Amino acid sequence: MRDNVGMRISARADYAVRAALQLASSGDGGPLKAEAIADAQDIPHKFLESILNDMRRGGLVVSQRGGNGGYRLAKPADAISIADVIRVVEGPLVSVRGVRPPELSYSGPAESLLPLWIALRSNVRQILEGVSLADVASSQLPAGVAALADAPKAWVNP
Amino acid sequence: MRDNVGMRISARADYAVRAALQLASSGDGGPLKAEAIADAQDIPHKFLESILNDMRRGGLVVSQRGGNGGYRLAKPADAISIADVIRVVEGPLVSVRGVRPPELSYSGPAESLLPLWIALRSNVRQILEGVSLADVASSQLPAGVAALADAPKAWVNP
């Protein structure tokens, strides 16, 4: 039985964003330990560790070992977008058959498929790059996004 | 090395759309054989067969066996959207951790994540449901989509 594809947010990406939000909302009471985040957001501890590691390598968080170490955001929460987080843990936001749209080539009646994928990607970017960790953590989504989410139609499954 | 997730259009979905476009553009010179489509679009023949089968079960195409059989669209090309095609071969357009957004529950600073995913999904739908096979086959994308695709920024990788 085939299931869900299309815009798939994996567990890894979902966890990454939630962890980042937890860090964003911790204001500045020192760094947060992986385990504290794991408990707060109900994420498997060791799995989260590897995600936080990706985020550190990607320059999104900084870490401190030992006694009262932990993680904190490397930049202000309003300077990190959801797209930043997803890209750091999973690579490109949009891909077709494993490659990014500009590398594709279509022929015949499928020629205009490329512009379509490009438009789609641009649209997804617009949303995910336009929303910061601070926006979500404070429940203040940008007007355009909030408008989309408020339409009742948006909540019903097709 | 982790790679591409996010909005992933699988080979299966890409092939399905291209096959449907080929059918759309064949006007009405009788049904098209699977092999003819496979050749025209450079899709593995047997793989395409199973995709066309999904599309038949989903009511998108009708088939005819024997002598000069083949496939044709079950509805006019301007009554089938790209979203229809993708959904028939891959299920829901957008999912988070394998489930559809409305089934999720977030807590703490992640509470506003749900509206964000909903907004994202609504946006993706708007595009993919708003473009028909006829639009793509005739290279006449709807104004809003064409505008997105025409922005030079949309074509550069981040």
Added chain:
DNA sequence: CTCTTTTCCTACAGACTTACTAGGAAAGGC
């Protein structure tokens, strides 16, 4: 009825991805 064509169905296989878990080494503070 037989032959050819083409769809339809089932089964499988190899490579890859996903979501984890285990165990310990390295660093930092007391």
Added chain:
DNA sequence: GCCTTTCCTAGTAAGTCTGTAGGAAAAGAG
């Protein structure tokens, strides 16, 4: 030295993705 917490390598069970193989069932032509 000791305790904590990050950091690193490895592995694994289950699933998905992209196909292939082989044949049975239908439709029409002769």
